[in-house]
Every structure is written in structure tokens, then in C-alpha cells.
Amino acid sequence: MKVPSPLIPIKSHVAIHPSSVFPKFLHTPHYKTPSPPTPVQLNDLLNTASQTRNIRHVAQIHAQIITNGCTSLPPFLNRLLSLYAKCGQVDQSVALFSHASDGSKNVVTWTSLISQQSHSNKPFKALTLFNQMRRTGIYPNHFTFSAVLPACAETTVSSHGEQIHCLVIKHGFEFDIFVGSALVDMYAKCSRMDAAEKMFDEMPERNLVTWNSMVVGLLQNKFFDRAVLVFSEVLKRDSIVPDEVTFSSALSACGNNGSSEFGRQVHGLVVKSNLMTSSYVKNSLLDMYCKCGSLDDALRQFQTSGVRDVVTWNVMMMGFVHNDKFEEACHYLSFMRSEDMIPDEVSFSTALHATASISAMSQGTSIHNQILKSGFANSNCIGSALIMMYAKCGSLTDATRAFEEIEGRTVVCWSAMITAFQQHGRADQAIEMFEDMLAEGTKPDYITLVSLLSACSHAGRVDEGYLYFNSMSKIYGINPGHEHYACMVDLLGRAGRLDEAKKFIESMPIKADSTVWGALLGACSNHRNLEMGREAADRLFELQPDNPGNYVLLSNMYSHEGRLKEADEVRRLMSVNGIKKEPGCSWVDIKSTTFVFTSHDRSHAMTREIYEMLGQLEELVKRKGYIPQVQFAVNSIGEYKERNLWHHSERLALVFALLTLPNGAPVRIKKNLRTCGDCHTVMKFASDIYKREIVVRDVNRFHRFTDGQCSCGDYW
Numbered sequence: 001m002k003v004p005s006p007l008i009p010i011k012s013h014v015a016i017h018p019s020s021v022f023p024k025f026l027h028t029p030h031y032k033t034p035s036p037p038t039p040v041q042l043n044d045l046l047n048t049a050s051q052t053r054n055i056r057h058v059a060q061i062h063a064q065i066i067t068n069g070c071t072s073l074p075p076f077l078n079r080l081l082s083l084y085a086k087c088g089q090v091d092q093s094v095a096l097f098s099h100a101s102d103g104s105k106n107v108v109t110w111t112s113l114i115s116q117q118s119h120s121n122k123p124f125k126a127l128t129l130f131n132q133m134r135r136t137g138i139y140p141n142h143f144t145f146s147a148v149l150p151a152c153a154e155t156t157v158s159s160h161g162e163q164i165h166c167l168v169i170k171h172g173f174e175f176d177i178f179v180g181s182a183l184v185d186m187y188a189k190c191s192r193m194d195a196a197e198k199m200f201d202e203m204p205e206r207n208l209v210t211w212n213s214m215v216v217g218l219l220q221n222k223f224f225d226r227a228v229l230v231f232s233e234v235l236k237r238d239s240i241v242p243d244e245v246t247f248s249s250a251l252s253a254c255g256n257n258g259s260s261e262f263g264r265q266v267h268g269l270v271v272k273s274n275l276m277t278s279s280y281v282k283n284s285l286l287d288m289y290c291k292c293g294s295l296d297d298a299l300r301q302f303q304t305s306g307v308r309d310v311v312t313w314n315v316m317m318m319g320f321v322h323n324d325k326f327e328e329a330c331h332y333l334s335f336m337r338s339e340d341m342i343p344d345e346v347s348f349s350t351a352l353h354a355t356a357s358i359s360a361m362s363q364g365t366s367i368h369n370q371i372l373k374s375g376f377a378n379s380n381c382i383g384s385a386l387i388m389m390y391a392k393c394g395s396l397t398d399a400t401r402a403f404e405e406i407e408g409r410t411v412v413c414w415s416a417m418i419t420a421f422q423q424h425g426r427a428d429q430a431i432e433m434f435e436d437m438l439a440e441g442t443k444p445d446y447i448t449l450v451s452l453l454s455a456c457s458h459a460g461r462v463d464e465g466y467l468y469f470n471s472m473s474k475i476y477g478i479n480p481g482h483e484h485y486a487c488m489v490d491l492l493g494r495a496g497r498l499d500e501a502k503k504f505i506e507s508m509p510i511k512a513d514s515t516v517w518g519a520l521l522g523a524c525s526n527h528r529n530l531e532m533g534r535e536a537a538d539r540l541f542e543l544q545p546d547n548p549g550n551y552v553l554l555s556n557m558y559s560h561e562g563r564l565k566e567a568d569e570v571r572r573l574m575s576v577n578g579i580k581k582e583p584g585c586s587w588v589d590i591k592s593t594t595f596v597f598t599s600h601d602r603s604h605a606m607t608r609e610i611y612e613m614l615g616q617l618e619e620l621v622k623r624k625g626y627i628p629q630v631q632f633a634v635n636s637i638g639e640y641k642e643r644n645l646w647h648h649s650e651r652l653a654l655v656f657a658l659l660t661l662p663n664g665a666p667v668r669i670k671k672n673l674r675t676c677g678d679c680h681t682v683m684k685f686a687s688d689i690y691k692r693e694i695v696v697r698d699v700n701r702f703h704r705f706t707d708g709q710c711s712c713g714d715y716w
Contacts, residue, residue, distance in 0.1 A: 493523020
């Protein structure tokens with residue numbers, strides 16, 4: 001049977017035989033002594049190969065150039081370097097450059113290779129080549145500087161860019177519009193917005209790329225309001241027509257600062273500019289509405305967006321998570337698969353984050369199975385999400401296993417595991433994990449140190465907490481933020497060193513926010529310091545006037561001191577301000593079904609069995625020496641105080657789980673508020689009586705009860 005000749009598609013989309021594109025001397029082995037191609041013919045072949053980007057053809061042309069002794073001609077060398085890079089063969093391009101004679105290399109040759117290395121995420125190789133070029137005596141031109149500056153930006157070390165900037169001035173290119181735009185971009189990516197803005201202001205001429213570099217730079221450095229202002233300036237320039245990068249950046253800025261009204265105006269401009277067909281713009285628009293809390297608008301945009309790519313689905317899922325619609329986020333992972341859209345690692349990590357937020361372990365394990373089948377098991381992004389999911393669902397063992405299976409762990413993976421230990425009250429293991437991370441050469445980031453300081457706080461490790469806090473700027477170059485200061489206040493407050501905590505706040509170089517004052521209020525509540533607690537609460541009423549938790553905590557403090565009139569006054573203030581306390585509830589998952597309980601709940605089908613079991617538990621714990629701590633029944637009086645304690649939602653959830661789960665199965669309870677001290681005591685007794693592992697996840701942390709003990713060591 002005759003085998004058909006291979007066909008090569010070209011731009012016209014017409015199948016053409018190779019012999020009509022490439023001369024016969026490249027294809028016919030028995031052709032008699034072909035005449036060598038001329039430089040013009042070789043150049044035509046290079047032009048054709050540039051369109052087809054077929055590496056086999058490029059190699060054949062390269063062989064002809066060598067055979068005809070044309071490799072010493074810079075134009076051919078430069079074209080070959082570019083072609084190999086376009087075919088994704090950057091290493092082959094480097095090899096060709098290395099074997100070429102110095103005489104065949106000009107500034108275009110060096111610039112081409114520097115640009116390739118920069119675009120291939122090899123910034124230090126690009127900088128090395130730039131230095132080698134200068135040592136050969138070849139002077140960089142404006143294209144060279146435009147190629148090497150992105151490499152400086154990728155290193156995020158501003159000193160590299162500053163040195164190149166000096167050379168730019170030395171060679172007289174400081175007013176070149178392309179070099180200037182690259183400098184603005186470089187300084188912005190190195191977090192030097194002061195230098196970026198100075199460069200921008202000094203440029204005598206600016207094009208769209210310059211303006212986009214400025215808007216994107218402000219966005220990346222979280223100066224969202226200023227990004228919107230610069231975008232507004234772009235609109236005033238008749239000579240500048242915003243493109244999809246401009247609009248997408250402006251929409252992202254609006255989303256991040258909650259400017260939904262201005263975002264809608266940008267939406268209108270996008271429609272007028274006929275850019276609604278751009279996936280880049282559509283996804284940014286969807287993201288803006290989600291971040292501004294306008295889910296109805298986001299859904300309308302999603303449903304009418306026409307062709308949806310995986311990014312569109314991911315943005316919608318992240319929008320649900322951002323707006324605490326976690327179940328919807330999980331459903332959309334199923335929806336996208338039903339529409340034959342293949343999820344990527346962002347899709348899976350977002351879904352895992354959603355399941356972690358609602359402690360839906362059965363859904364999380366199901367998503368984990370999908371990940372294994374999809375081949376994303378080795379992704380660092382997904383690995384850290386798995387750690388978080390299992391940890392927040394109460395399974396520290398599975399979280400540890402997920403961590404151990406990750407290869408090439410990043411700081412995000414280490415931070416996730418440190419956070420898991422911290423949340424589960426394993427301060428020693430959190431600190432040990434941090435030291436292991438340092439030993440492997442991984443530098444901690446902002447989040448790592450928040451989790452580490454929180455672990456020290458929950459374990460009462462005051463001296464170590466101070467040590468790590470003081471090392472932040474001195475050793476790791478990280479300026480402490482509000483979260484770090486809040487951890488230190490919490491650390492001192494839990495240890496009963498309230499005066500020291502107050503002085504620490506007063507000495508802060510940044511203004512204390514609600515997290516810092518909230519930590520002090522919580523400590524004052526635990527240690528019955530009403531005077532200082534009142535001061536902290538007053539600050540919080542200014543910073544968070546709509547947060548009911550602060551009012552409730554202060555009211556409870558008054559109640560504990562017997563000052564019921566003041567407690568009622570705080571509650572009245574809540575009512576006047578239209579603030580309602582979030583009702584406490586607890587829930588457990590039984591066979592993929594979630595059962596929710598509130599205090600005194602009698603709505604369940606097994607109510608009779610639940611309260612009978614509750615009575616039995618009460619008798620058993622009292623035989624073990626349980627004494628009710630009636631101070632936690634703040635809204636009850638007299639003999640009803642103890643009875644009120646026994647009807648707390650976490651106890652109802654506990655006995656229901658004991659009735660329905662198999663013998664010996666761990667009990668995992670979730671609560672939306674902080675669990676009370678008396679329930680904490682009952683859980684310890686229950687774990688010993690029923691020989692069960694009981695895990696309670698409240699709003700602050702996990703409590704793991706086994707054999708009558710809690711993982712927090714009663715220090716919480």
C-alpha cells in the first residue's frame with residue numbers, strides 16, 4: 001500500500017506538500033548533486049520556518065547553513081537563535097550561541113539571547129549574559145536594556161535594576177520610551193513604587209505600555225486607590241486608548257478596594273470599547289463583582305459570558321468562597337466537570353479551601369480522589385490546600401501525611417503544616433517544624449511567623465515568642481504587621497501579663513487595629529480585669545461598631561462581676577445600634593449529612609433519645625467528679641444556670657454523635673463560637689468514659705480530647 005506523503009499546515013490553512021515549501025535538496029535523498037542554496041534562498045527558508053515553527057525543519061535549515069559556511073554571518077545566527085527559541089528549544093539556542101565565533105555575534109545576537117533567558121524565567125542567566133556582552137566590548141542599545149530590565153524585575157532585587165538604571169543613563173537611553181517603561185515595571189515589581197513613580201513622572205513621553213506598567217505596578221503593590229486614580233488619568237489622555245490590560249487592571253483595583261460603583265462605570269467603558277469578547281477582561285469583570293459582594297451581578301455576568309474557560313470557572317468559585325458561599329463553590333466544581341471543563345490545580349485548591357471552611361471532610365476526601373486521578377498530586381499548591389483541608393476538618397494525621405507526600409516543599413507548604421499544628425494545640429511540633437524548615441534552607445514569610453507566634457501564644461511560650469518576634473526584622477527582613485502584634489498581645493494576655501500587654505500596645509510603631517485590641521479584650525475577660533477590658537472594648541466599639549462579639553464579651557464580664565445593670569446597659573446599646581448576637585450552633589457530619597444543633601434544640605427527629613442520652617452523660621460525669629461551672633451560664637439565673645449549661649449545642653451534638661456513630665469512631669464537632677469552659681470539662685470526662693477521641697473545632701482552634709485530657713493542656 002502506498003504511504004501518503006506528510007502534509008504541513010501553513011498559515012493559509014491549506015495542506016501543502018513540503019516540497020512546495022522547502023527545496024528538494026532538503027527532502028529527496030537521491031537528488032543528483034544539488035546546487036548549494038544562495039543566502040537569499042536560505043533567508044526565504046528561515047522566513048517560512050518562522051511561520052511553521054517546526055523544529056525538524058529548523059534543524060535541517062541549520063544544517064544547510066553550516067554546510068554552506070554561512071554560520072559566521074550575524075543575520076543567519078540571529079535568525080537561528082530566534083527560531084530555536086520560538087520552537088521552545090531555548091537550550092539549543094544557548095548551545096548554538098556558545099559554539100558561534102565571537103566575530104559572528106553582534107549586539108542583536110546578545111540581545112536576542114538575553115531576551116530569551118529573561119522570558120524563560122532564567123533572570124540570573126540573562127544578567128550573566130549581559131555582563132559577558134559588556135566584557136566583549138559590545139555596547140548595549142535600547143533594545144538590550146529593554147530585554148535585561150525584566151530579568152532584574154524577576155529577581156525582585158532592586159539593586160540589580162538600579163545598576164542597570166545607572167548604565168541606561170550612562171549610555172544616554174534614559175529618555176527612551178521603551179526603556180523608561182521597562183524601568184517603571186522593574187521598580188514596581190521590586191516593590192519600589194517610590195522609584196517607579198519618580199521614573200514615571202520624569203519621562204518626557206509616555207505610551208500605553210508606560211501607563212499600563214504604572215497601573216499594574218500600583219495594583220501589584222496593593223495601592224488600589226492610586227491605581228484607580230492613574231486609570232482615570234489614562235481616560236483623560238486623547239492620545240492613549242486603553243486596552244484589555246488597562247481595563248483588567250482597573251477592574252482588579254476596583255474589586256480589591258470595594259469600589260463597585262466605579263467598577264460598574266469601567267464595565268460600561270469596556271462595553272463601549274468592544275472588549276467584552278476578551279476572556280482577560282471578562283474574568284476581571286467577574287472577579288470585581290465577586291470581590292465587591294455583588295454575587296447576583298457576578299452570576300449574571302458568568303451566565304451570559306458565552307464561552308467560559310477554566311479561569312472563568314475558577315474566578316466564580318473563588319467568588320463564592322470570598323462571599324462565604326462554600327457549598328456553592330463545591331457545587332461549581334461538579335458543574336464545570338459536567339460541562340466537560342477539566343479542572344486545574346487552582347480549581348481543586350479553591351474547592352479544598354471551601355470544604356475546609358465548612359469542615360466537610362467527606363467532600364474533601366472526594367475531591368482528593370479526583371486530584372489523584374487528574375495527576376495533580378505533586379502540585380505544591382494543591383498539597384498545601386490538602387494540608388489545610390484535613391487540618392480544619394480535624395484530621396491532623398491526614399494533614400501530616402499530605403505534607404510528607406509533597407516533594408520540593410515551598411514556604412506555603414511549611415506554613416500550612418505549622419498552622420495545622422498551631423490550630424490543634426501542638427505548639428512543640430509547630431516550633432519543631434519551623435526549625436526543620438530553616439534547616440532545609442526555606443526562608444519564612446509573613447504568614448509563617450503569624451502561625452508560629454500564635455503557637456507560642458496558645459502554649460504559653462512567652463520567652464520563645466519574644467525571641468521569634470524580635471528576629472522578624474533582624475534576621476528575616478520582615479516588618480511585623482498587625483497580626484504579629486496581636487499574637488504578642490495574646491501571648492502576654494494569656495500568661496496573665498496584662499499590664500505588659502498594654503504597654504506593648506502603647507509602644508507599637510503602627511496604630512493598633514481591631515485584632516490587637518480584640519486580643520487584649522479576650523485576655524481581660526479570661527483574667528477578670530474589668531477596668532482594662534472596658535478600655536479595650538471602647539476602642540473596639542470605635543473600630544468595629546457592628547461586631548456583636550465585643551459587646552457580648554464586655555456584657556459577660558459585667559455579669560461575672562455581678563454588675564447586672566451595666567451588663568444590661570451594654571445589651572441595650574446593642575439593641576439601639578441594631579446589632580444582633582450570632583446564635584451559637586454546633587454541627588456534626590454523619591454519613592455525608594450535616595446535622596446542626598442550637599442551644600435547647602428540640603427540632604431533631606431523635607430528640608427524645610438525645611435528651612435521654614444527655615441525662616445519662618450527666619450522671620456519669622458527676623460520678624467522675626464533675627462540678628458545674630455556672631459562671632458560664634451568663635444568661636441564666638438561680639437553679640436554671642446548671643440546666644442551661646447541659647443544653648449547650650456542643651453537648652447535644654456530642655450525644656447525637658455517640659448515638660449514631662460506630663463504636664470507637666472519632667467524634668468531630670464544629671462550633672461557630674468559642675466553646676465554653678464547662679463544655680470543655682464535660683468533653684474531657686466524656687472522652688474518658690466512652691473511650692473516644694472527641695475533636696471540637698470552635699471559632700479559635702481545635703480541642704482534641706482523649707483519655708480525659710485535651711490537647712490544649714487547659715491553656716486556651
